Amino acid sequence: MLELKEISKYYNPGTVNEMCLFDRFNLTVQDQDFVSVVGSNGSGKTSMLNIICGSIPVDNGTISITNTDITGMPEYKRLKRIGRVYQNPAMGTCPTMTILENMSLADNKGKYFNLKRGTDKSRIDYYRDSLKVLNLGLEDKLQIPVGSLSGGQRQAMALLMSTMPPIEFLILDEHTAALDPKTADTIMELTDKIVKEKHLTTIMVTHNLRYAVEYGSRLIMMHRGEIVIDKAGEEKKSLKIDNILDKFNEISIECGN
Numbered sequence: 008m009l010e011l012k013e014i015s016k017y018y019n020p021g022t023v024n025e026m027c028l029f030d031r032f033n034l035t036v037q038d039q040d041f042v043s044v045v046g047s048n049g050s051g052k053t054s055m056l057n058i059i060c061g062s063i064p065v066d067n068g069t070i071s072i073t074n075t076d077i078t079g080m081p082e083y084k085r086l087k088r089i090g091r092v093y094q095n096p097a098m099g100t101c102p103t104m105t106i107l108e109n110m111s112l113a114d115n116k117g118k119y120f121n122l123k124r125g126t127d128k129s130r131i132d133y134y135r136d137s138l139k140v141l142n143l144g145l146e147d148k149l150q151i152p153v154g155s156l157s158g159g160q161r162q163a164m165a166l167l168m169s170t171m172p173p174i175e176f177l178i179l180d181e182h183t184a185a186l187d188p189k190t191a192d193t194i195m196e197l198t199d200k201i202v203k204e205k206h207l208t209t210i211m212v213t214h215n216l217r218y219a220v221e222y223g224s225r226l227i228m229m230h231r232g233e234i235v236i237d238k239a240g241e242e243k244k245s246l247k248i249d250n251i252l253d254k255f256n257e258i259s260i261e262c263g264n
C-alpha cells in the first residue's frame with residue numbers, strides 16, 4: 008500500500024513568485040490498484056509522481072510504502088521497488104547500446120556488476136522470450152542499437168525493462184503521449200497485460216480520457232493540487248468520458264478559458 012499523508016509542497020517559498028502546489032494533500036493507493044490520473048496542465052499530476060519517486064522533496068508530510076516511511080529515502084533507493092516509464096521513449100532506454108545490452112542492464116537493476124561481464128549469455132534466451140511478448144520482432148534484433156528503433160518500439164522496450172526486475176509499483180508518466188494513436192493503443196494493451204500478469208500496483212498519468220476510463224480499477228481527477236473526482240469499483244466501471252468532460256469544462260470556465 009502507498010500512502011501520501013498531509014503532503015505540502017511550495018515552489019519559490021518566501022518570494023513574490025511563491026506557489027503552493029500541494030497543501031496537506033492525501034492519497035492512499037491499495038495493493039494491486041491500477042489508478043488512472045487525469046487533470047489539466049499544472050494540476051499537480053506529474054509533481055505527485057515525482058514526489059512518490061523521490062525526484063523532488065516535500066516540505067511537509069510523509070510518504071510510506073507498506074507502512075515504511077520513505078519520505079527521506081533518496082530516489083535511487085526508492086527505484087529498487089518502483090519501475091517508471093516516462094513520456095519520452097528516449098528516457099527509458101540507452102540509444103547507443105544494443106537491445107541485448109539494454110535488456111541486460113534492466114535485468115541487473117540494483118545488482119553489483121563488479122568485474123564480471125555485463126551480459127550473462129545464459130540469459131539471452133530469456134531476453135528473447137520476453138521480447139516475443141511485444142510482437143514487434145525485436146527478439147531477432149538483439150544486436151541492433153536501440154536508438155535505431157521507432158518511438159513505439161522503444162517505449163515498448165522501456166515498459167518491458169521497467170518491469171523485468173521484481174518491483175512493487177509501476178509509475179507511468181503519460182507514457183503514450185508521444186506515440187501515434189495506433190501505437191499508443193498497442194502500448195496500452197501491453198501495459199494492461201503486464202500489470203495484470205505481474206499483479207503490480209500502478210499509477211498512470213494520462214491526458215487520454217478514453218484510456219483513463221477504459222483501463223484501471225480507479226480514476227482520479229486533479230485540479231490545483233487537489234483530487235476533485237475519485238471513482239473506484241462499480242462507480243469506475245460505469246463512468247463515461249462525458250462525465251469527465253463535464254468536470255473539465257467546469258474547471259475551464261473557473262480558470263477563465
